[in-house]
Amino acid sequence: MHKTLQPSLRRRALVLAASAALAAPFAAQAQSNEDIVIGGSIPMTGVFAFAGVGINAGMADYVKMVNDAGGIKGRKLRYVPEDTGYKVDVSVAAYKKITSQNKVNLYYGDSTGFAKTINPELDRSGQILMAGASFATELNDPAKFPNQFLVGPDYTEQIGILLKHIAKEKPGAKVAFVYSDSEFGRDPIEASEAAAKKLGLTVPVKLMTPAGSVDVSTEVIKLRRAAPDYTIFHGYILAPIPEFVQQGKQMGMTSKWMGTFWTMDSSTVMKMGEGADGFMGVMPYRYYYDTSAKAPMLDKIRALRPEYQSTAYTQGFLTAMLFTEAAKRTLEAGKPLDGKNLKAALNTIKDFDTGGLIGTPITISGNSIPVGRVYKADMKAQKMVPASDWINLSK
């Protein structure tokens, strides 16, 4: 019995091996012609939908541009978004759904919570490079988050850019921090206070308000007492910033008011009303209507979409651009598209021209792009106008 079985087994093994060898080149070919998939947990509904819709459009537009131009080394990009409602569990479900239906190489995550939750899974699978809507300082650590990066400066770096501008404009100035009692709000405060001191600035007051608070009159009085030259808001989108600015001005405060990325979209700042004329903030990207310098990529966007596009759109667009660049460099090096190779390729980006989306060449040596510019609201023109040159913290 044994003797008769063995040759048949061997024969079967040989047949299997032969067919595998025959099929192997086809498999390799299929692999090389496979689409490069960009998955996305995108908040198209919920509290973050105002940004999610823009992010989605930006990513989709760039992917279309690349595909129309022939793809990357003959391979097409495929963008697979899924709505998350800005909830971590739904976001993870979206990730699982997209990754089980597609061979995903690149992914866009919608929140800090999601970025932290999915990180062990990214490390375990080792197949995906991820970026997203979060600029959390915690994520700017290549050792802890080896398969992720931030498409801009982290929150501490954003305030760092503002502080650098302040130190230049008014050495020794008094800077107040007003922030929300949330992970997002508290994120950069401690490190930024130290950075301010290093730059010779003083921090007379730090005010933490409950997330979503509207009545801030007691905080405004405290702020007025500290008489800062600059007040930096962080951890909010809009409310309660207009209340602070209006009440502060009514009380005769002379402080200049500043915000960070998620407050600084043109449409958000314009909602603050006439009283917020001169409101400043850090922006890593050039605004849609900023024609102060040559920006061929922005020209393309303007031709594609004649109406104003938010900074969230630019963020999505730039994310897709950097994803594409990382994929292109990985393929050019003849390496498979996995998390490690994609990240390594991303980190080879040096003095890269974003087509004017960022007004200065960028270098990604770690997990962030520590570059930004201070813009100022011109309420009459209903536009944000540059108030500084591009500031690069790594230089």
Added chain:
Amino acid sequence: MRIGTLKESYIADAALFDSRTQKTWLAIGAALLLLFPFVASDYWLYLACLVAINVASASGLNILTGYTGLVSLGQAAFMGLGAYTVAILETRLGTHFLLNLLAGGTVAMLGGLIVGIPSLRVKGLYLAIATIAASFITHFLFANLKLTGGTTGLSVPPAQFFGLPLDTSFRLYWVIVPVMLLMVLGAANLFRTRVGRAFIAIRDRDISAEVLGIPLLRYKLLSFGLSSFYAGVAGGLWAYFFRVVTPESFPLLMSIFFLAAIIVGGMGSILGGILGAIFMTMVPELLKLIVDLLPGGTEMTVFLSPVRTVVFGLLIVGFLVFEPHGLAEVWRRTRRFFHLWPFRN
């Protein structure tokens, strides 16, 4: 058709599963649960685990709100207590995950006992507002204590089972689903005991219950304790499942989610808690799958996403209006129909 279910003893009458048909279906259900991980994709396994965690927590809330009549909006806070306990024990001491889950349940139970004290004086909406305090207090503690890692929270290493890290949905399924089943079975059995019946008496009229000799203090607190123990264990499972616990992981909205789940499913019914949790977790996902089937690609997704949310809301309202006894009642009616089928329909 269902025939021959004549009961000859009280024990047989009180049995959880009383007919052969029921036992057959249970066996089929168990076989499907066993088979499921081997055929399902990672996405469906993830959803199965999430549903199981939500079923466990909703069953706990059902003990308190559905059976004892005490409305609570603190379920998420108790889950948070359980999750943080598990996270702290796992990161600091590295004790066995089953022990951590029990500890998580116990800590949440202690929290529940404290929060339950006002239930002796206030009922209904007033109690619901009193339990909201639990959400705010726990959120404040989680965000400000060093032990809990502040606003950044804690990262939880995977649970270990004889050296095997439980780091995928497939592996965790074998922990989460059995624990959930055990908890649901426990809850179902509870209402065959003196304690469970005392809860029901309190729900129906607490003054009469006291006249009957049921000490309200003890039983109301016991109900709070049990319910939050369930929440704590579910929170512990949540911590192992998501591996990151932050103060923002357990918002007040989550408590409302569980309350909605037992209302939609059917209050005062174990099956109601299960069906409600499945409905609340799965319907948004199923609606997404339906939207995916429609032509139009990405543009359509953007347009239909808000529509989907509205449809989900309308479905909940629809259930409340047309079936106030919840999904469990729909299920019961369906079953009753088959009792005499095909002779009467």
